[in-house]
Amino acid sequence: MALIAFSLLLLLSVKSGFSAGEKVLPDGPLDVLLGKDLTINLLRPTGKDDIITWNYKGSTSIGTVRPGAVTITDQYKGRASINVTDGSLTLKSIKSEDSGDYNVVIIGLTTTIPAEVKIRVLEPVSDVMIKSDLPEAIEYNSTVVLTCTSKGSILSFTWTNDSKSIPSDDKRFTVQSSVIKLTITGVQRYDLVGPIVCTAANPLQKESSAKFNLTTYYGPEAVTIKASSQGKYVPSNSDFNLTCSASSKPAATFTWFHNAEQIEASGPVLTLKVIEEKGFGHTMGNYRCVAKNDKTQRKVPSTNVEFSVMVSETISKSLNHRNSILIAGNSSANLTCQAVRGNVTDRVWLKDGKPLSPDSHVKFSSDSTSIYIDVLKKEDNGDYYTCEASNEVTGKSTKSLPLSVTVKVKLKKIDEGLSDGAIAGIVIGCLVAVGAAIALFFYCRGKIPVSSPY
Ligand SMILES: *[C@@H]1O[C@H](CO)[C@@H](O)[C@H](O)[C@H]1NC(C)=O
Ligand SMILES: *[C@@H]1O[C@H](CO)[C@@H](O)[C@H](O)[C@H]1NC(C)=O
Ligand SMILES: *[C@@H]1O[C@H](CO)[C@@H](O)[C@H](O)[C@H]1NC(C)=O
Ligand SMILES: *[C@@H]1O[C@H](CO)[C@@H](O)[C@H](O)[C@H]1NC(C)=O
Ligand SMILES: *[C@@H]1O[C@H](CO)[C@@H](O)[C@H](O)[C@H]1NC(C)=O
Ligand SMILES: *[C@@H]1O[C@H](CO)[C@@H](O)[C@H](O)[C@H]1NC(C)=O
Ligand SMILES: *[C@@H]1O[C@H](CO)[C@@H](O)[C@H](O)[C@H]1NC(C)=O
């Protein structure tokens, strides 16, 4: 019925303060927040004698202004008002059902002008939240999908990373249609440190989510091993460590290897004490650590550190000859050359400056540490029994030079007149400390007695 009336009005051409074609209502849609008041203003002043009628959806009459009087229909009483002076319509405490097209018809003296505008009732934006499909991510492996959820009438979402908007690069970052989802493929460690914020908005309102970040595990990388001192020889029982480090989240755990064999030890520091306790270090060997990240399940080895532990021994001054008086044709002698510190790499036995080689009565131990002369002959008299031990010894901080040690042992003929060729003497052997070689050399020299019991 009202629609028909409206249509009829369109056909009539009654004069008014407006001229046809003039804009009466603003362009829509006009947005209004749920619960707020809405006023729709006419863009032109009305004439004194104009009749202004407001309708909802073309069929429901809201009210009419006749010169000097306003009528509001029962349905809109108390909720709607029309300003007598300018013809504007005000609706109080707007509801969602108030969304829709509103039209006005102005009947003037000469014209009838209809106009229409769309009203959108927006629900307030609230509860904006970022959700991740993963609780935590693994660098390079994980694809993370962040979803922004919210309540209310939302027309757009935006994502920011540390306050800067996140562009879609269509490679690793994809911002999906209507921007609800942010997908990051092959996530990297700094991608989700953020803070990442999602903002949901409509034309009247916007609200941001809480700051979001996601732990991304990575590594181990840059696995480095450091020895507390440089050099290929490490003195036994010294304060020496191997330390491993790696860039990793969570912190890497470390296992240790000697050549291919695992050492029963963990932690970033491997002490010499443990190395020796576990029975390693006797020979030149390679040590390395393997860093492991329990989250990424990645294992990365360090480079190798090569060294040998120098075993220290106490000096033994006893020699295995049976008597201190050596008698030709009856006595035997055992001379020993051992390093107190370090690995003796070479031993040369000299007699009177000339290399001594084994024969039927001079026997060398398999490792040349000792020689055994049985039975002593008069010809065995001479300057010995020289033991040359050379070794590369590396001090704690300085690299020392290869060292040669010479121990002179003298067999002294006691009585050259003895027809049986008996000789007597005391053979003193010295166990040679490489580190104190010179001192020992003189010590040994000083101790060589020349006894003449007859
Ligand atoms: C009606 O409109 C006039 C002109 O715009 C304004 O001055 C007046 O305050 C309005 N009256 C009411 C009740 O809002
Ligand atoms: C956030 O910013 C950091 C630093 O610029 C960047 O490394 C990261 O990739 C960014 N993340 C996203 C999702 O844009
Ligand atoms: C990530 O968020 C947590 C709380 O959710 C916060 O404690 C932490 O500091 C944040 N990390 C960064 C790097 O912003
Ligand atoms: C070796 O490690 C032990 C135990 O961590 C520490 O007390 C010592 O100071 C370290 N020594 C060196 C030379 O780094
Ligand atoms: C000494 O060095 C040699 C040759 O490298 C090696 O065979 C031997 O096992 C080492 N001995 C010790 C005690 O380190
Ligand atoms: C990461 O990806 C690699 C290669 O695709 C795979 O071998 C590995 O198991 C993955 N790591 C985790 C923790 O899923
Ligand atoms: C030779 O040694 C044996 C046993 O050690 C001894 O019985 C013998 O008297 C010695 N001979 C001489 C001439 O000293």
Ligand SMILES: *[C@@H]1O[C@H](CO)[C@@H](O)[C@H](O)[C@H]1NC(C)=O
């Ligand atoms: C000589 O002395 C060494 C070192 O003490 C010992 O190992 C070796 O058995 C001795 N040889 C003889 C034949 O007594």
